[in-house]
Amino acid sequence: MAFSERASRLKSSLIREILAAAQRPQVMSFAGGLPAEAMLPKVDWADMPTSMGQYGMSEGEPALREALAAEARALGVPCEASQVLVVSGSQQTLDLAAKLYIDKGTEILLEAPTYLAALQIFQLFGADCITVPLEADGPDLSKLRSRLEQHKPAFIYLIPTFQNPSAVRYSEAKRDAVAALLDEFGVTLIEDEPYRELTFDGGSATPIVSRLRKSSWIYTGTVSKTLLPGLRVGYLIASPDLFPHLLKLKQSADLHTNRVGQWQALQWIGSEKYQQHLSELRDFYRVRRDAFESALQTHFSDLADWQVPQGGLFFWLALKQPLDTRTLMQAALAADVAFMPGEPFFPEPDEHHGHLRLNFSHIDPQRLDEGLKRLAAVVRQARATDAA
Amino acid sequence: MAFSERASRLKSSLIREILAAAQRPQVMSFAGGLPAEAMLPKVDWADMPTSMGQYGMSEGEPALREALAAEARALGVPCEASQVLVVSGSQQTLDLAAKLYIDKGTEILLEAPTYLAALQIFQLFGADCITVPLEADGPDLSKLRSRLEQHKPAFIYLIPTFQNPSAVRYSEAKRDAVAALLDEFGVTLIEDEPYRELTFDGGSATPIVSRLRKSSWIYTGTVSKTLLPGLRVGYLIASPDLFPHLLKLKQSADLHTNRVGQWQALQWIGSEKYQQHLSELRDFYRVRRDAFESALQTHFSDLADWQVPQGGLFFWLALKQPLDTRTLMQAALAADVAFMPGEPFFPEPDEHHGHLRLNFSHIDPQRLDEGLKRLAAVVRQARATDAA
Numbered sequence: 062m063a064f065s066e067r068a069s070r071l072k073s074s075l076i077r078e079i080l081a082a083a084q085r086p087q088v089m090s091f092a093g094g095l096p097a098e099a100m101l102p103k104v105d106w107a108d109m110p111t112s113m114g115q116y117g118m119s120e121g122e123p124a125l126r127e128a129l130a131a132e133a134r135a136l137g138v139p140c141e142a143s144q145v146l147v148v149s150g151s152q153q154t155l156d157l158a159a160k161l162y163i164d165k166g167t168e169i170l171l172e173a174p175t176y177l178a179a180l181q182i183f184q185l186f187g188a189d190c191i192t193v194p195l196e197a198d199g200p201d202l203s204k205l206r207s208r209l210e211q212h213k214p215a216f217i218y219l220i221p222t223f224q225n226p227s228a229v230r231y232s233e234a235k236r237d238a239v240a241a242l243l244d245e246f247g248v249t250l251i252e253d254e255p256y257r258e259l260t261f262d263g264g265s266a267t268p269i270v271s272r273l274r275k276s277s278w279i280y281t282g283t284v285s286k287t288l289l290p291g292l293r294v295g296y297l298i299a300s301p302d303l304f305p306h307l308l309k310l311k312q313s314a315d316l317h318t319n320r321v322g323q324w325q326a327l328q329w330i331g332s333e334k335y336q337q338h339l340s341e342l343r344d345f346y347r348v349r350r351d352a353f354e355s356a357l358q359t360h361f362s363d364l365a366d367w368q369v370p371q372g373g374l375f376f377w378l379a380l381k382q383p384l385d386t387r388t389l390m391q392a393a394l395a396a397d398v399a400f401m402p403g404e405p406f407f408p409e410p411d412e413h414h415g416h417l418r419l420n421f422s423h424i425d426p427q428r429l430d431e432g433l434k435r436l437a438a439v440v441r442q443a444r445a446t447d448a449a
Numbered sequence: 450m451a452f453s454e455r456a457s458r459l460k461s462s463l464i465r466e467i468l469a470a471a472q473r474p475q476v477m478s479f480a481g482g483l484p485a486e487a488m489l490p491k492v493d494w495a496d497m498p499t500s501m502g503q504y505g506m507s508e509g510e511p512a513l514r515e516a517l518a519a520e521a522r523a524l525g526v527p528c529e530a531s532q533v534l535v536v537s538g539s540q541q542t543l544d545l546a547a548k549l550y551i552d553k554g555t556e557i558l559l560e561a562p563t564y565l566a567a568l569q570i571f572q573l574f575g576a577d578c579i580t581v582p583l584e585a586d587g588p589d590l591s592k593l594r595s596r597l598e599q600h601k602p603a604f605i606y607l608i609p610t611f612q613n614p615s616a617v618r619y620s621e622a623k624r625d626a627v628a629a630l631l632d633e634f635g636v637t638l639i640e641d642e643p644y645r646e647l648t649f650d651g652g653s654a655t656p657i658v659s660r661l662r663k664s665s666w667i668y669t670g671t672v673s674k675t676l677l678p679g680l681r682v683g684y685l686i687a688s689p690d691l692f693p694h695l696l697k698l699k700q701s702a703d704l705h706t707n708r709v710g711q712w713q714a715l716q717w718i719g720s721e722k723y724q725q726h727l728s729e730l731r732d733f734y735r736v737r738r739d740a741f742e743s744a745l746q747t748h749f750s751d752l753a754d755w756q757v758p759q760g761g762l763f764f765w766l767a768l769k770q771p772l773d774t775r776t777l778m779q780a781a782l783a784a785d786v787a788f789m790p791g792e793p794f795f796p797e798p799d800e801h802h803g804h805l806r807l808n809f810s811h812i813d814p815q816r817l818d819e820g821l822k823r824l825a826a827v828v829r830q831a832r833a834t835d836a837a
Contacts (some may be wrong), residue, residue, distance in 0.1 A: 063603050065552045065574075066692070071697050077507070094505070101502045106494030114489045114677030116481070119465070119705035149537050149681075149703040156702050160573075164453045182701040185548075186453075215451050289502030293537075306452070309459050313570040314544050315537040319707045320679035 066165065070185050075405050076177065079390065082400035085259070089432030091419040092399040094225065094374050098423075100345055101289060102326055102338050108378030113188075113320040119312040121147025121428055122323045128330040129282075129296050135316055137271035138280055140298050146307055149318045150296035151255060154281040157310045158251055161303070162215040169250070170208060170217040174377075174406035174416070175322060176225045176253065179218060190408035197368060202242070209246040210235060217251040223256035223373030226406050226418040230371060233266050240272035247305075256373040258287050258339050261347040265372065270298075270389040275419075277303050281445040284326050286374070292322030326449055351420035356430050360437040364444075365417070376419045377403070382406050382444055383415025389439050396435045454553065458573050458634070464565065465791050471787035473625055477498065477820030479807040480787040482613065482674075482762050485486035486811075488733055489677060489794055490726050492713055501621070501708040507700040509535025509684070511709045516718040517670075517684050524645075524669055528686050534695055535704045537690060539643060539683035541671040543567050545698045546639055547574040549691070550603040558596060558605040562765075563795035564613045564641065565607060566719055585756060587623030590630070597634040604637040611644035611761030614794050614806040618759055621654050628660035637665040637691075644761040646675050646727050649735040653760065658686075665691050672714050675727060676764070679768035680710030734762070734810055741809035744818045749823040752832075763809045765791070771803025777827050784823045 065093050076092075076115040083090035113379030117322040120126060148154050155178070163169065171180070173192035183190065191212050194199045199221065208214075219239070221231040231239070243250050252270050270278040283295035299307055311317075328337040353376060354369055361367075361418035380386070387410075393400060402417025417436075424432060463482075471478035486637035508514060514533040521528050536542050543566070551557065553575030559568070561580035571578065581588045585608065596602075607627070613623040619627070631638050640658050658666040664677050687695055699705070717723040741764060742757055749755075753766040768774070775798075776789040781788060791804025805824075814818060 063550075064551055065548065065555065065603075066550070070551050071694055072651070074697060074700065077697075077700065095504055098500070098503060103499065104502070106497070109494070111489055111491065112486070114492070114679040115674075116678040121797055124495075141695070152701070153703045160453065161456050162453050163753055164455070167453065176706075178701065185701060187452075213451075215453075262758075285504075290504040291502040293703060293705070293707035306456060306459055307460060312465065312572060313540070313566065313679060314464060315541045316566075317681070319537070319681035321709050322707050325709070383636070399564050409496060442817060 067185060067187065070187065072181065074181070075387070075402070079399055079401065082394050087426060088394070088397050088399050090399040090429045090436070091421070091424060091432065091436070093402050093423060094420055095136060095423045096286060096290065097345065097349070100342055103166050104328070105171060106325070107232065109321065109324050111449065113324045117317045117320045117418065118319045119308055122327065125327045125330065128327060130298070132331060133280065133298055137267035138248070138298060139271065144301060144304055146299065146304065146311055147318045147323055148295045148297055148311065149315060150285060150293045151253065151281045151283040151297070152178060153314065154279065154295065154297045154319045155182050155251070156314065157297070157307050158216070159183055160277060160310050161306055163188045167392065168212050168214045170212070170214040170248070171408065172219060172224065173408070174226050174403065176220060177405045179253070180406070180408060183218070188290050192408060195224065195326055197229065197230050199229065199231035200237065200239065202238050205239065210250065214248055216251050217243065218251045218253065218404065219269065221269055222254050223259065223370065225256070225373065226375055226401070226403065227377045228368065228370035228373050228375050231266065231269070236266050236269050237272055244273055244275045247276060251279045251281070253281050254281050255286050257282070258376065259343065259346060260372040261350060262371045279303060279307070284329070287342060288329055289328060291326055294318060294322040294326045313357070334431060349421050352426055352429060353419075354441050356433045359365050359430070360433045364437060364440050374420055374422045376421060378417040378419060380415040380417070380440065382447070384443055384447055385414045386417055389443055391438045391441065393436060396439060398432050398435045398439070400436060452748070455573060455575065458575065460569065462569065463604065463775070463790070465789055466517065467789065470782050474557070476782070476787050476813060477783050477816045477823070478787040479809070479812060479824070481811060482676065482808055483811045484674060485624065485733065485737070487584045488640060488730055491544065492510060492716070494713070495707065497709065505695060505705045505708045507705045509533065509706060510715060513711050513715045513718065516715060516787060518611040518686070520719060521668065521686055525655035526686060527659065532686050532692055534687065534692065535685045535687050535706045535711055536685055536700055536751040537703060538673060539641065539669045540566060540608045541686070541702065542641070542667065542683065542685045543570050543799050544702065544830065545685070545695050546604070546667060547571055548698050549694055550733045551576045556600050556602045557598070558602040558636070560607060561796070562614055562801070563606065564608060565594075565793045566614050567682045568794070568796060569639070572796070574835040580796060583617050585617065587619035588627065590623065590626050593627065593630055597630060597636065600638055604639050606641065609657055610642050611647060611758065613644070613761065614763055614791065615765045615787070616756065616758035616761050616763050619657070619677065624657050625660055626655050628675060629718050632661055635664060639667045639669070641669050643671050643674050645670070647731065647734060647762065649738060650759045667691060667695070672717070674716055676714060680713055682706060682714045684708040694803065703716065716792065737809050737814065738818060740814055741807070744821045747818070748821045750830050752825060756812065762808055762810045764809060766807060767804040768828065770801040770835070772831055772835055773802045774805055777831055780827045780830065781824060784827060786820050786823045786827070788824060
């Protein structure tokens with residue numbers, strides 16, 4: 062069997078295994094990043110024209126591209142509809158970017174921690190992953206500068222608004238500073254914003270791409286966290302120098318994104334009913350976030366430290382006594398609790414023990430307290446064994 | 450700007466440009482492979498459960514995988530649902546296969562001519578494309594043997610049933626012979642069958658993958674030619690040794706295929722109404738094929754040779770006096786006619802002048818005769834200029 066060199070880097074996905082285990086109905090899962098079932102909006106298909114069944118354009122539906130560009134401009138991103146590419150979920154943006162930029166040994170710059178499925182596809186293509194540590198308000202700027210002085214990354218990949226997994230939201234000052242550094246060193250920015258609309262305190266700074274003056278950029282978003290992930294409709298907006306390449310890569314990946322989902326997304330983007338839905342979603346998740354925080358205080362205050370997330374879907378816990386959290390998985394699942402170990406969110410997992418990513422949006426509130434109680438018991442048991 | 454080495458092979462797509470030009474309403478287009486608008490079935494969405502809006506499994510919807518496996522078994526393909534991967538249109542199968550197999554310089558074996566979008570993605574990943582010529586009933590077997598003796602291709606990619614672009618359908622004997630050769634040399638088969646159901650004479654031999662005894666294989670199909678391409682729902686079925694790798698690649702490409710389209714496809718696959726629709730589709734396209742043949746006889750009998758296609762969507766014309774048909778594009782579009790030049794369907798376009806691919810399914814029958822008349826005039830004019 063002669064596979065590609067690339068295929069030797071195909072890892073068994075820990076996420077897949079955890080999510081599969083978490084399917085069992087008795088499992089209390091803090092593992093995935095799933096929207097709450099109850100908050101999936103009812104959608105209507107009756108008015109969809111038959112023509113949506115025909116082949117479409119690789120760029121995406123023209124009206125949807127216009128609507129997405131208008132939304133992005135309202136956020137401060139200077140763009141035209143011609144820069145918008147509809148993709149099959151924003152995961153596809155990462156696939157297209159990997160193809161455009163990464164050969165074996167290509168250096169790229171990432172936050173530590175970073176989104177694990179981004180890490181997987183970048184590493185699959187052979188990237189050499191340089192990282193910059195995250196602080197509570199964004200990256201460590203002096204470390205970012207030194208990385209840029211010492212390396213020539215093909216791009217930097219950032220999730221500045223309610224980062225997955227850390228929930229960090231970059232401050233205004235750090236957004237400006239990051240943009241200035243990228244312009245200074247001429248580094249392309251890929252800015253991933255799936256969680257922007259899930260803000261619980263009303264605030265969210267404008268995207269970093271809107272602060273760039275020179276560097277190339279790709280901004281990517283999705284309707285998966287706010288409308289329906291099952292539609293698989295995301296988008297990217299790229300600086301004009303990058304767009305034609307990404308379009309060709311999109312065409313060769315899957316011709317175009319499904320038009321049925323695009324049509325449905327268009328019924329919502331920019332509409333009053335979408336604003337209404339987003340507002341309800343924020344209220345709903347804020348209540349869940351608060352309940353989660355309260356249960357965490359009860360069960361984890363002696364075990365871990367964390368920041369209360371102001372948006373997104375996750376708490377990111379740092380254990381006071383670090384251990385390899387991957388070793389907790391089996392005991393947790395035996396207790397019918399699933400969580401996401403923190404190690405796979407780093408390119409060097411063995412150098413970053415002791416974090417847990419806990420999703421607060423999906424769990425049934427009735428089972429929240431029991432779930433965290435059991436998870437805390439698993440951690441306590443492991444500590445005791447460690448100490449023995 | 451530091452792109453990947455791969456990106457240097459991103460070609461401007463002739464297809465894209467032709468299809469874009471063909472969008473103008475006055476253009477009579479023989480260029481694309483679009484289903485006839487009138488034959489897109491009316492679909493109903495009222496019964497779709499809300500849960501289809503949630504994230505789904507990378508493998509695809511369990512019920513759809515079962516239905517697709519049952520259909521494939523009925524065709525003679527020995528498989529279980531666990532070997533079925535739902536993909537975002539069968540173009541994605543080619544993307545996943547390219548990732549799994551192709552490094553720069555990897556040898557692969559293709560028909561000449563072959564599907565041009567397959568050629569594009571295989572070449573993008575750096576494949577060294579070896580070809581075997583097609584005859585009226587399948588590949589030249591002695592050339593296939595000698596290629597297999599001289600090369601060690603990572604896989605062979607075949608479209609044995611109503612091939613795009615040539616419309617060739619392999620005979621029973623050649624299917625058996627190809628399978629035996631692949632087993633003898635231990636070469637993996639990727640068998641692409643988008644057109645199987647579009648048969649006009651009722652016949653179609655069983656897939657080649659069902660005749661293999663040892664080699665690994667990927668069989669791929671789609672609902673795009675028979676239901677709705679806008680759903681972007683295709684599938685692959687793989688031998689068990691390949692499936693886990695393809696699944697991981699699928700996950701990193703776009704997490705999973707849209708569930709809305711999967712749900713709709715499931716309403717049709719294996720149903721009586723689908724059989725009824727397919728039967729109507731065959732009748733409709735057979736009439737269009739016959740009308741096209743008749744108009745071709747009128748306008749092209751002195752200019753080209755061709756076989757009458759027994760299925761699929763295309764006529765493949767060989768000009769009696771070969772010339773680079775790409776040079777005809779501008780004159781054709783000036784006359785409001787679009788067609789697909791034959792050269793891009795070969796890895797060495799400059800060695801294969803003189804073919805035209807003409808789609809017969811999409812053109813308005815009222816404009817068919819005028820369209821072919823104008824196209825013939827363009828060819829005649831170019832011949833005259835050539836001779837001068």
